[in-house]
Amino acid sequence: MTVNTTGSAVDGRHFDVIIVGSGWAGSLLARHLGRQNWRVLVLEAGNGGTDTWEGFQDTVRTFSAAVVKASNAAYRTSAAAPFPDVLDLRSTGPSSYTTSGHFEQTGPFPYAGDYLRALGGTGMHWFGAVPRMFPEDFATRTNFGYGADWPVTAMDLERHVREAELLIGTAGDGAEQHRLGVVADPEYQYPMEEIPPSYLDARFHRLLDGRSVTDKIAESAYTLQVYGLPQARNSTPNPAWDDGSGNPYRPRGAVGMPNFGERCVGNASCTPICPVQAKSHPLRLQQDFTDSVRLATRCVVSRVLPGRGGTVRGVEFREYGDPATPSSRPYTVEADIVVLAAHSIENAVLLLASGMANSSGNVGRHLMDHPTLLAWAEMPANDPVGAFRGPGHTSGLECFRTGQGRRKRAPFRIEISNWGWGWSTGAPLSSVARMLGLGGDANGEVRHGGYFGPKLRRDLGQQVNRQIQLQIAMEQHAERNNRVTIDPARYRDGMGNPRPIIHYDLDHRVKDGLYAAREVSKAIFKLLNATDHTNLGVQDDGSHPLGYFTHTPGGDLPPQDLGYRGPGHAAGTHIMGTRKSTSVVDADQRTHDHPNLYAVGCGSMPSIGTSNPTLTMAALALRSAERIHRDLAELHQPVTVATSHLAGKRAAE
Amino acid sequence: MTDGTNAGAAAPNADTHLEAPSAPLERFVRLCVPLTGFSAFDLHGTGMAPLYLDTTRRELGEGHLENFLSRWEQAQAEGKGPAELPPTEREIARALVYLWYTGAWPRIAPAVHAELRRDRPNGESMASATSYPEGLVWRAFGGHPGGAKPPGFGTWSYPPPTLPTEAEIAESITQSAATATRPYDPTAYGALANLLDEESVPPHLLPGACVTRSVPPSAVPCAAPPPETGSGSPAKDVSER
Ligand SMILES: Cc1cc2nc3c(=O)[nH]c(=O)nc-3n(C[C@H](O)[C@H](O)[C@H](O)COP(=O)(O)OP(=O)(O)OC[C@H]3O[C@@H](n4cnc5c(N)ncnc54)[C@H](O)[C@@H]3O)c2cc1C
Ligand code: SF4
Numbered sequence: 010m011t012v013n014t015t016g017s018a019v020d021g022r023h024f025d026v027i028i029v030g031s032g033w034a035g036s037l038l039a040r041h042l043g044r045q046n047w048r049v050l051v052l053e054a055g056n057g058g059t060d061t062w063e064g065f066q067d068t069v070r071t072f073s074a075a076v077v078k079a080s081n082a083a084y085r086t087s088a089a090a091p092f093p094d095v096l097d098l099r100s101t102g103p104s105s106y107t108t109s110g111h112f113e114q115t116g117p118f119p120y121a122g123d124y125l126r127a128l129g130g131t132g133m134h135w136f137g138a139v140p141r142m143f144p145e146d147f148a149t150r151t152n153f154g155y156g157a158d159w160p161v162t163a164m165d166l167e168r169h170v171r172e173a174e175l176l177i178g179t180a181g182d183g184a185e186q187h188r189l190g191v192v193a194d195p196e197y198q199y200p201m202e203e204i205p206p207s208y209l210d211a212r213f214h215r216l217l218d219g220r221s222v223t224d225k226i227a228e229s230a231y232t233l234q235v236y237g238l239p240q241a242r243n244s245t246p247n248p249a250w251d252d253g254s255g256n257p258y259r260p261r262g263a264v265g266m267p268n269f270g271e272r273c274v275g276n277a278s279c280t281p282i283c284p285v286q287a288k289s290h291p292l293r294l295q296q297d298f299t300d301s302v303r304l305a306t307r308c309v310v311s312r313v314l315p316g317r318g319g320t321v322r323g324v325e326f327r328e329y330g331d332p333a334t335p336s337s338r339p340y341t342v343e344a345d346i347v348v349l350a351a352h353s354i355e356n357a358v359l360l361l362a363s364g365m366a367n368s369s370g371n372v373g374r375h376l377m378d379h380p381t382l383l384a385w386a387e388m389p390a391n392d393p394v395g396a397f398r399g400p401g402h403t404s405g406l407e408c409f410r411t412g413q414g415r416r417k418r419a420p421f422r423i424e425i426s427n428w429g430w431g432w433s434t435g436a437p438l439s440s441v442a443r444m445l446g447l448g449g450d451a452n453g454e455v456r457h458g459g460y461f462g463p464k465l466r467r468d469l470g471q472q473v474n475r476q477i478q479l480q481i482a483m484e485q486h487a488e489r490n491n492r493v494t495i496d497p498a499r500y501r502d503g504m505g506n507p508r509p510i511i512h513y514d515l516d517h518r519v520k521d522g523l524y525a526a527r528e529v530s531k532a533i534f535k536l537l538n539a540t541d542h543t544n545l546g547v548q549d550d551g552s553h554p555l556g557y558f559t560h561t562p563g564g565d566l567p568p569q570d571l572g573y574r575g576p577g578h579a580a581g582t583h584i585m586g587t588r589k590s591t592s593v594v595d596a597d598q599r600t601h602d603h604p605n606l607y608a609v610g611c612g613s614m615p616s617i618g619t620s621n622p623t624l625t626m627a628a629l630a631l632r633s634a635e636r637i638h639r640d641l642a643e644l645h646q647p648v649t650v651a652t653s654h655l656a657g658k659r660a661a662e
Numbered sequence: 663m664t665d666g667t668n669a670g671a672a673a674p675n676a677d678t679h680l681e682a683p684s685a686p687l688e689r690f691v692r693l694c695v696p697l698t699g700f701s702a703f704d705l706h707g708t709g710m711a712p713l714y715l716d717t718t719r720r721e722l723g724e725g726h727l728e729n730f731l732s733r734w735e736q737a738q739a740e741g742k743g744p745a746e747l748p749p750t751e752r753e754i755a756r757a758l759v760y761l762w763y764t765g766a767w768p769r770i771a772p773a774v775h776a777e778l779r780r781d782r783p784n785g786e787s788m789a790s791a792t793s794y795p796e797g798l799v800w801r802a803f804g805g806h807p808g809g810a811k812p813p814g815f816g817t818w819s820y821p822p823p824t825l826p827t828e829a830e831i832a833e834s835i836t837q838s839a840a841t842a843t844r845p846y847d848p849t850a851y852g853a854l855a856n857l858l859d860e861e862s863v864p865p866h867l868l869p870g871a872c873v874t875r876s877v878p879p880s881a882v883p884c885a886a887p888p889p890e891t892g893s894g895s896p897a898k899d900v901s902e903r
Binding site for chain 2 (some may be wrong): 073074077078079095097100205206207208272273274275282285387394395399403433434440441442444446448449453454455459460466468471473474540545548549550552554
């Protein structure tokens with residue numbers, strides 16, 4: 010158990026650092042600073058319990074009982090610390106939608122991702138893909154004329170990326186990632202050998218490697234090559250990995266159950282939940298917390314408290330007893346340094362609610378995700394690939410992520426899904442319903458046809474094993490108007506905290522990218538000899554998928570039905586930069602406006618390329634931890650001076 | 663298990679663990695064999711039979727359940743297959759198969775929902791937290807339920823297993839049902855006479871896009887509208903209302 014204090018117990022006390030949030034960002038920072046003996050308080054809004062074996066099993070049961078196994082399916086809703094759910098959104102017609110729940114949404118398109126407010130944060134239900142960003146991703150403005158540049162380069166972050174790969178626990182093929190161009194060192198070793206690629210990946214290798222696909226939007230031909238995906242998932246320890254200690258790498262397993270979960274066993278449910286905990290999550294790091302780290306759950310921070318001369322003094326929070334009701338008590342706690350690690354969207358809400366760090370007017374702006382086009386098809390009858398096996402995806406096609414094509418359209422990464430048509434159609438459960446002819450026709454009358462018995466079992470089995478799906482994730486660059494705001498007079502949660510209001514849109518670069526991605530998917534399906542079943546437009550019952558639109562990039566290209574899903578890679582709400590007028594935090598994630606207030610997480614990223622953001626974000630958190638350590642050491646200098654003074658005296662004697 | 667063991671409570675030895683299935687349970691399972699394409703051994707093997715009988719009873723009401731079972735029994739005695747049931751019974755049969763295949767009771771055709779005057783909302787619900795991993799759909803394609811019964815490290819690198827043929831499945835279930843009144847005829851199980859040798863399932867029997875994540879699996883649209891009545895219509899679909 011890592012939860013070792015309560016809100017009331019810390020009321021009025023002073024710590025060296027307060028960290029708001031116990032996700033990847035907060036846990037990495039707390040672990041690091043605790044090891045340097047700083048007195049750290051982590052305030053976590055959500056419920057705990059998963060840090061014991063029994064508690065974790067309870068979430069697995071909740072997942073099993075859920076009809077729709079969406080990303081938050083393993084976690085109960087909370088009235089006290091509510092969080093968004095992908096089930097909150099409904100499509101109400103072509104390009105129109107409604108939302109309920111934690112978010113208000115005002116944009117033409119929905120922000121279609123979620124997050125989790127519970128111990129460990131969104132890192133509990135993340136998928137665990139940890140690809141590095143390309144060096145060119147850090148300077149899209151300079152290189153390609155769009156988006157915002159970072160104040161640091163890939164090289165600047167390299168050391169911390171390696172450390173993050175170790176702490177998160179990453180399986181990958183260093184040499185292959187070097188060939189791809191994201192790892193500089195040709196000899197680089199991940200702590201664990203790559204997660205075995207799926208049989209489907211092998212078929213893609215066979216059928217696609219070396220083949221050429223023309224992207225008419227980028228006006229360029231690309232040579233396909235399947236690459237393995239680095240993953241935060243337990244695999245075989247890499248014998249070539251060496252941290253200088255002489256000890257081999259030992260995979261970290263389940264919390265509260267030693268020696269369990271040290272290998273991924275193919276549960277094939279990484280999101281929402283890995284039942285054996287072979288998929289890494291932040292509770293692993295929390296187990297390493299030293300005694301100087303205190304962690305309290307069910308403590309929702311409502312405001313950062315101003316101190317003297319532009320500094321901050323601490324935070325105000327409310328502690329609740331029962332997640333089902335928002336009744337709670339207010340407390341305050343103080344610290345030399347306050348770190349917001351509450352998720353990019355909640356960080357923005359907290360800064361806005363506190364009226365802080367916003368001299369640039371950029372708090373909440375530049376919200377980004379990876380809008381993802383799904384394309385699905387059926388392999389030939391003589392080439393079944395076996396869907397719904399292994400981790401959600403183990404390989405991808407990377408060639409559309411880099412290069413001059415980025416001047417014409419958003420770059421994209423193609424994930425090869427191992428879970429058939431799951432994300433796009435709800436298969437295999439929906440396959441059962443449809444093959445039976447269940448549920449009635451447009452008039453509610455019983456449908457004709459449908460299969461039963463041996464016919465059903467055989468054709469269903471056969472069909473499902475032929476399902477393939479591409480998940481094509483676009484880079485979305487920072488745009489001022491994609492933003493999080495608050496309106497406390499109108500939109501508050503049960504506890505009285507402001508709810509996020511989100512305005513989200515897709516610009517023409519992203520739409521052109523989605524168009525190109527759809528065209529590329531058609532070409533790939535042809536090369537695979539697969540039958541395309543993608544339908545992003547109107548469905549047989551008259552409904553339109555959420556995120557639907559039609560688009561043409563211009564010229565003689567015909568308009569086509571497009572759409573996107575939101576993977577929930579929220580970034581960019583307090584972007585970093587060198588200038589106070591255009592950015593919220595500096596390259597160490599310290600707010601420009603308040604010397605002892607940090608905002609950490611994906612919110613600091615000025616761009617996210619086509620890489621799932623957490624690895625890079627974790628590297629930033631480790632970088633900030635070093636800076637905070639230096640800040641604290643400086644603040645506590647009298648001690649150091651006294652010591653050196655004493656030392657000097659002793660030497661003189 | 664939750665309330666699912668009530669069905670067993672009707673049996674004389676309710677408190678012994680290895681009790682023989684009650685007669686109503688035996689009958690229920692026997693009648694589900696040709697619907698699902700899984701043998702009585704497989705169905706009992708899920709451990710869910712008492713729960714599913716109970717769920718069905720709760721969803722339909724005792725009277726409608728009994729009606730359905732006896733009509734289906736009679737249809738079988740007349741040598742008919744499930745595809746040849748009248749619409750209401752056919753929809754109930756589909757719901758039952760869905761329950762066995764997924765562990766959840768589905769949303770059914772609104773017309774049937776209304777006709778049965780059900781006292782519950784017409785939505786999809788999991789029979790219990792333990793039923794999901796016992797769904798037969800996973801076995802139908804030689805896989806395992808997402809989030810349960812993991813097959814082991816690296817197994818996903820191997821080709822998928824070979825599945826039994828339709829004839830092999832038919833054989834295995836007629837052996838166990840022992841009530842076969844005519845040789846297996848795919849059209850009685852929904853095969854379209856004009857598509858018997860097709861390798862691919864026609865699009866109207868495949869799922870379309872899940873338009874939002876909140877749509878339960880049983881309410882996902884079809885990939886295509888059903889074929890026009892006439893040329894492509896089911897061979898023996900005689901008894902529409
Ligand atoms: C479905 C899904 C799949 C994903 N898969 C991947 C992937 O494969 N690879 C990848 O790189 N990224 C992935 N992501 C993104 C990834 O999950 C996030 O980038 C990452 O978890 C963010 O970590 P964080 O610590 O910044 O925020 P979080 O993990 O969200 O943690 C924030 C914490 O702060 C707490 N908190 C919030 N508000 C308050 C408050 N007011 N007071 C106190 N505490 C508060 C929350 O309860 C939470 O515990 C995925 C996201 C989703 C939604
Ligand atoms: S495939 Fe299974 S065991 Fe492996 S990480 Fe995903 S859920 Fe866990």
